[in-house]
Amino acid sequence: MPRRRAEVATPPMAVDPGPNQLEHAPCGFLTFCDDGTLTWINQTLLGMLGYDRKELIGQHLEQIFTIPSRIFYQTHWFPLLRMQGRAEEIFLMLRTKAGGDVGALVNAVRRGEGAAAEYDCVVMRVQERQRYENELLRARQAADRAAEELRAQKRELEQANQLLQAQAEELELQQQQLHEQAIELEDAGDELRAMNEDLLAQQEEANRLRLEAEEANQAKSTFLAVMSHELRTPLNAIAGYVQLLEMGIHGPVTEPQLETFGRITRSQRHLLRLINEVLNLARIESGRVEYTREDVDVRQLVEMVSQMVDPQLRQKELRLKVELPDGLSAYADAEKVQQVIINLLTNALKFTPAGGEIRVTGDAEDGQVALRISDTGIGIPSDMLPTIFDPFVQVDAGRTRADEGSGLGLSISRDLAVGMGGSLTVESKVGVGSTFTLRLPGADGESRSNG
Ligand code: ADP
Secondary structure: OHHHHHHHHOOOOOOOOOHHHHOOOOOEEEEEEOOOEEEEEOHHHHHHHOOOHHHHOOOEHHHHEOHHHHHHHHHHHHHHHHHHOEEEEEEEEEEOOOOOEEEEEEEEEEEOOHHHOEEEEEEEEOHHHHHHHHHHHHHHHHHHHHHHHHHHHHHHHHHHHHHHHHHHHHHHHHHHHHHHHHHHHHHHHHHHHHHHHHHHHHHHHHHHHHHHHHHHHHHHHHHHHHHHHHHHHHHHHHHHHHHHHHOOOOOOOOHHHHHHHHHHHHHHHHHHHHHHHHHHHHHHHOOOOOOOOEEEEHHHHHHHHHHHHHHHHHHOOOEEEEEOOOOOEEEEOHHHHHHHHHHHHHHHHHOOOOOOEEEEEEEEEOOEEEEEEEEOOOOOOHHHHHHOOOOOOOOOHHHHHHOOOOOOHHHHHHHHHHHOOOEEEEEEEOOOEEEEEEEEEEOOOHHHHOO
16 A cells, blocks of 8 residues: 555655756856865856856866956865765855955865865855945945044144144243233332322422412512511611711811711711612512513613723723624613623622723624623633622622622622523633623514513
């Protein structure tokens, strides 16, 4: 039974399916000998590589490998296959007839031993794997590039960071410096404030002192004016009584008595003049003098004064030379100018020995008129020149007092000159003579407005 059943159930079976049945299998097949000669290759693989069978059978297996695969075949794959009898899932790069590359996974197995051995291989195309590998490679390259970019950006960031840090440090330093400068400035400010306060205090003190001085000056002027007035009344009375005595109203007067009356009268006049001058100075200094300014013909004034002093000139045998240009005129108070000229001429007369010469010269320049009164007199010592215009200053008090001097003439004259916008100066040499220069604003000069 079993035999019969077997005869019925088992269809006739191909014992050796042979290579031809694998011709169109869904993977490649090939067989090669121990020396690498290809002995069989299926149609699927031929199609994959673009060859005809006759082009490959009998050729060396390496023909369908790329160069790296050939090296791999010689050094690893074939020695492994030979030794172990099989090698699975080995990746090899195949070369098509047209020169293209086809990636494939190869499983190989050995049949037989030694030089008679044959090797059967299954070749599976790995298009996807190649694609994935390529993509992986591209992705890795992209990742590498990104990493490199990241590193570059990191480096840049680090540099920027360093720069920022350096700038921050610099800023901190500058801030520190500014802070120090601010402190210095504050200190300087404190110092300035203190100095300012000192200055203000000094100014206040100066103002106070000036006020005091002005008050004292005013008091002095008032005192002098009152006193002078009080003194003049009895002095005039003395003169009156002396005159009465001289006239013999109280009986006859002897010659020695007359001489004494004369001395009393001279002393009385001297005192009166002194008091008048003190009164004048006090008035000028207290600012109570008024100036009536107009165009003044200086030459005319000088000539008038010359006539007044003519008797004294003759008496002392002195020559007077007036050398003034025509039309020399000043913008001034005529009466005050006359007073100054009288003072200067009288002084020249007093301090010039008999036979000497007095010269009056003048000119106009830069809107100013200059009038010079020079003598060939005794002169003034240089150490006295800076104070000669101060009140009561006399070079030789004993001598000048004998000449009825008061030491006030120059002081009054200088104050009057200044009061009219001018000046009075002196140049002198002992034994040679002196020159007093009176400067006044010119009649039509610009300085008129300043005067
Ligand atoms: P006074 O003539 O009444 O003494 P001044 O003020 O006029 O007062 O003069 C002051 C002094 O200046 C005089 O005492 C004299 O010593 C000196 N002085 C003034 N003018 C002359 C001059 N032309 N030559 C020499 N000395 C002079």
